[in-house]
Amino acid sequence: MLDHLNASYTVLRNKIAAKLYHKNHVSLLTDYKTSNYKDQSIEIKIRTIREKYPLLLSGAEIKN
Structure with missing residues (x-):
């Protein structure tokens, strides 16, 4: 579950980075x-x- 959320954050960060800086977030991290x-x-x-x-993710178990 956390992997999917982390991947979603990466997609969002890549989109905003491309919009603002014409380079994705992963590339900025590499640079x-x-x-x-x-x-x-x-x-x-x-x-x-x-x-x-x-x-803002946590590996803690969520209880109902």
Whole structure:
């Protein structure tokens, strides 16, 4: 279940990243990693995307 939700967040983040920055979220993460996490412009873009679609998932069991 969490895998499906995580995949959905990735799709949403990719869409907003493409709309705002003409590059998907996964590519931005790769570029940031390639810069050894030093490119602040990419970091700001990633933060902006994560603020719009924060990953708020928990592995805790939900009881009715």
